Amino acid sequence: MSSIAPEQVITSPRLRPQETNTFVIFGASGDLTRRKLIPALYNLAVAKLLPEGFHVVGIAVTPMKDESFREEMCQAVKESKEATAFNEEVWRDFALGMHYITAEFDAPEGYEKLHALLSEIETEHENPDNRLFYLAIPPSFCGTVISRLGQHGFVSPQAHRGKGWTRIIVEKPFGRDLASAQKLNAEIHTVFDEEQIYRIDHYLGKETVQNLMAFRFANSIIEPIWNRRYVDHVQITAAETLGVEHRGRYYEEAGCLRDMFQNHLLQLLAIIAMDPPVRYGGSSVRDRKSDVLRAVIPINPENLGEMAVRGQYGAGIVDGHRLPSYRDEEGVNPKSNVETFVALKLFVDNWRWAEVPFYIRSGKRLHTKVTEIVIQFKRVPHMFFQLSSEDQMEPNLLIIRIAPDEGISLKFGAKVPGPAMRLRPVQMNFSYAETFQVQPATAYETLLLDAMEGDPTLFNRSDAVEHAWELLEPLIDIWAATKPFHPFPNYASGSWGPTTSDLLLERDGRAWRNPPASPLQSRVGVEPSGIVP
Ligand code: BG6
Numbered sequence: 001m002s003s004i005a006p007e008q009v010i011t012s013p014r015l016r017p018q019e020t021n022t023f024v025i026f027g028a029s030g031d032l033t034r035r036k037l038i039p040a041l042y043n044l045a046v047a048k049l050l051p052e053g054f055h056v057v058g059i060a061v062t063p064m065k066d067e068s069f070r071e072e073m074c075q076a077v078k079e080s081k082e083a084t085a086f087n088e089e090v091w092r093d094f095a096l097g098m099h100y101i102t103a104e105f106d107a108p109e110g111y112e113k114l115h116a117l118l119s120e121i122e123t124e125h126e127n128p129d130n131r132l133f134y135l136a137i138p139p140s141f142c143g144t145v146i147s148r149l150g151q152h153g154f155v156s157p158q159a160h161r162g163k164g165w166t167r168i169i170v171e172k173p174f175g176r177d178l179a180s181a182q183k184l185n186a187e188i189h190t191v192f193d194e195e196q197i198y199r200i201d202h203y204l205g206k207e208t209v210q211n212l213m214a215f216r217f218a219n220s221i222i223e224p225i226w227n228r229r230y231v232d233h234v235q236i237t238a239a240e241t242l243g244v245e246h247r248g249r250y251y252e253e254a255g256c257l258r259d260m261f262q263n264h265l266l267q268l269l270a271i272i273a274m275d276p277p278v279r280y281g282g283s284s285v286r287d288r289k290s291d292v293l294r295a296v297i298p299i300n301p302e303n304l305g306e307m308a309v310r311g312q313y314g315a316g317i318v319d320g321h322r323l324p325s326y327r328d329e330e331g332v333n334p335k336s337n338v339e340t341f342v343a344l345k346l347f348v349d350n351w352r353w354a355e356v357p358f359y360i361r362s363g364k365r366l367h368t369k370v371t372e373i374v375i376q377f378k379r380v381p382h383m384f385f386q387l388s389s390e391d392q393m394e395p396n397l398l399i400i401r402i403a404p405d406e407g408i409s410l411k412f413g414a415k416v417p418g419p420a421m422r423l424r425p426v427q428m429n430f431s432y433a434e435t436f437q438v439q440p441a442t443a444y445e446t447l448l449l450d451a452m453e454g455d456p457t458l459f460n461r462s463d464a465v466e467h468a469w470e471l472l473e474p475l476i477d478i479w480a481a482t483k484p485f486h487p488f489p490n491y492a493s494g495s496w497g498p499t500t501s502d503l504l505l506e507r508d509g510r511a512w513r514n515p516p517a518s519p520l521q522s523r524v525g526v527e528p529s530g531i532v533p
Pocket of ligand 1: 238240259260371403
């Protein structure tokens with residue numbers, strides 16, 4: 001089938017925020033700042049979406065001067081695949097507003113220097129004292145920074161007349177289990193009001209994830225079939241070809257459940273399954289998402305094997321290069337039983353979704369880099385066409401591609417041309433890139449701008465974060481306490497994960513949709529030797 005015809009080029013109707021602010025990054029010498037935050041802010045500068053008089057203050061333990069911080073960040077932008085083409089002039093203006101403070105997070109000196117610097121910036125530029133703090137630091141440091149910000153008088157209540165606003169963005173992982181997430185929520189709430197807290201999950205800023213809401217709720221043909229009467233099951237896949245790279249130490253503490261499921265994948269599930277909100281904004285969307293997480297049936301340890309699969313990658317060959325197994329990665333215990341792959345079967349126990357399985361999987365070093373949602377519809381109740389054995393009738397599939405080539409496809413049966421009544425599955429495609437002919441904003445651009453404008457719709461609320469931990473914690477505990485049934489590694493780099501993941505669906509008479517690699521991606525070869533499926 002042909003694609004939907006390209007529309008006129010549509011540029012973002014977004015305007016630059018009217019009020020300026022100073023963006024303070026704790027953990028400014030870290031990976032997140034150079035890979036995501038500064039490239040996103042630079043892109044906003046190129047798009048003229050940063051407010052006039054905007055400043056960035058980086059704080060970290062690594063000693064640096066303003067000049068070296070600017071140079072490092074300039075390099076980061078030049079190297080970033082997500083940054084728009086480097087523009088010397090834009091960078092020069094942007095970099096003039098960048099500052100750096102070397103400080104320990106628990107010592108008072110750093111906060112005193114920050115006070116002095118913020119007053120200087122605000123006085124010199126006659127800026128209001130609007131401050132957006134970003135915690136790009138491990139969760140174990142968050143409590144300290146938050147209480148120091150409170151003690152040093154950086155935080156004024158939300159609606160203080162005559163004062164600027166103060167907001168805080170907290171990176172994932174938000175805690176490492178339910179107790180630590182509750183503790184962190186309690187610590188933040190002693191200093192910040194909930195309305196000032198922006199718990200970031202970059203998946204919620206992705207263009208197609210937001211489009212999922214548009215697709216469901218702005219089109220009258222979708223909602224009537226979006227329920228247990230028509231949907232057979234839902235698949236969510238977030239597959240990566242990369243391994244843990246240089247993040248072995250972090251990953252040993254996290255594993256795939258904490259790294260991908262507690263946040264990104266349960267959020268996707270919530271958006272797919274939620275009921276229509278009253279409006280877009282305020283607490284409406286977040287209320288409906290929380291309802292979904294509350295309705296998910298917790299995995300019963302007694303039938304764990306039928307509901308959850310874990311895996312860890314072995315060695316493999318990518319583009320002719322041999323890559324190490326997870327256990328051979330830097331910072332990883334050579335006997336590690338940390339999971340790099342998870343597949344779950346979950347049920348959302350409510351009126352709309354009772355008994356419809358949601359199969360969700362994610363893993364590192366899989367065959368293809370792809371994030372997609374597949375809605376498989378029920379078959380027709382009675383097939384009256386006399387089909388020959390060559391006719392392959394597949395169920396209708398709606399495929400929502402989140403990455404890398406964003407779009408939506410619908411698979412349905414069509415008559416093959418000719419005198420005989422023969423049927424074949426065909427596909428109708430909508431591609432974001434082809435239709436709109438613009439590069440979508442990166443997730444961090446969208447979310448940082450939302451936080452500057454005080455729109456929390458795409459950020460997580462404390463209840464959602466705690467529900468997600470509540471759901472996964474029993475599984476995390478069981479897996480931490482028991483060895484995998486099939487010894488790790490149990491899947492080859494470049495495969496689609498352990499065979500037990502296929503069995504999870506086969507037992508129900510279903511199969512994963514394993515999409516082909518996009519031609520733009522590198523091919524991953526499989527090295528099967530030594531791998532126990
Ligand atoms: C991050 C995880 O939150 O998301 C990473 O910590 C993972 O391990 C990444 O690679 C995946 O994000 P995306 O946008 O590439 O799907």
